Amino acid sequence: MKNKRTELIVSAISNGTVIDHIQAGNTFRVFRILGLENTDHQVYFGTNLTSSKYGKKGLIKISDKFFEKEDINKIALVAPTATLIEIRDYEVVKKELVSTPETVENIVKCFNPKCVTNNQKVSTKFKVITDHKGNMKLSCHYCEKTMDKSHIEFL
């Protein structure tokens, strides 16, 4: 029932992508990361929507847009619980959880100002690791520094 109500709050789209189950606090981060502020596509979004799973969630619908793997990886870094739903002709044709990648290349900036990636023309590369408390962290392939989520800045 609750899911149905959500669908009613945010308009349906005929073709495109729905990003569902974003932790409510991260809706606008996902928005920014995907560059939706400047897109020509129709975008509908909601935040603090009721979710049986998470209490509150965010939801974004983008018409006529299907994402590349690189973009999905970006979403996984800030919204690891998100679901990606592909809509074609009002039908759900694909539904998948985003998955945190093992490595991320050239989408995140290294937080270490002395890292070679901030000083020479070098693409960034990180290993995605989990610390003993279960927090996701990024370990720079070059300077070997580890940064936590709060330091993540997208290129």
Added chain:
Amino acid sequence: MSKLKGRSLISITDYSKEEILQVLDIAEGFEKNTRQKLLDQYVVASLFFEPSTRTRLSFESAVQYMGGSIIGFASADTSSVKKGESLKDTILTVSNYSDLIVMRNPIDGSARFASEVSPVPIINAGDGANQHPTQCLLDLYSIRKTQGTLENLDIALVGDLKYGRTVHSLVQALSLFNATFHLVSPESLKLPSAVKKWIGDANLKYYQYTDLSDVIDKMDIIYMTRIQGERFPDPLEYEKVKNSYILNNSMLANSKENVRVLHPLPRVNEISEDVDDNPKAYYFQQARNGVYVRQALIAAILGLK
């Protein structure tokens, strides 16, 4: 022929335990016979983008003992870097003139990047605050030589454990050898949790202290490092703690017979000069061992050992 042939050495974790031991074994051979002319007709490039005394001179001495030629520069001021040349271009150019490149660079991660663009192997002689694997290998060589083994030792690491890169690499490497770590530092310069994780992942133990005199008598190795006053936000705080990390000869009175005092050098005042004549002081021999270890690395990487 060694598995190290043709491979760059950027971080101590690039080598397995067996590969570390292999380098130390080869280095023993160079200690017995330093002047093995293996590098006849070989050219080694030594690119030091920032000043260094021990590391640069011991690499150059290693090459010359083996009869090789050295090209390069001792500061970025005397290279094309000053004209704005990128690191990639410098490496690609120099690789045309040499069989192996030894590089020190103040930028973190520059060595890994250089190894990815270079057609010849790179030995990292220090990349900023990141890694200094040849120092780590010479520390391991010194520990094994003085203790007869690297296994099951009590090691005190003293001083700036937060920023000291030699300490971090040493912890990573000694975690392969079942060491027990005794970490002696001011509160504000404790070993970072990412480095402690190495110890935990290896199921080893560490203990933390704020006073050097609490650990001396039980140790096999006392590894001293320099505490820089400028690391402290409050100069008064530094004044209060600095004497807790100075080792003098009388403090060694009840230490174990086999204990040796190591220091990556340069020393400022953290080891009093009255320790120098104590047979337990080993830091100058340690620096000498750097030549054998670097000879071993160069020979192994060039496939000559």
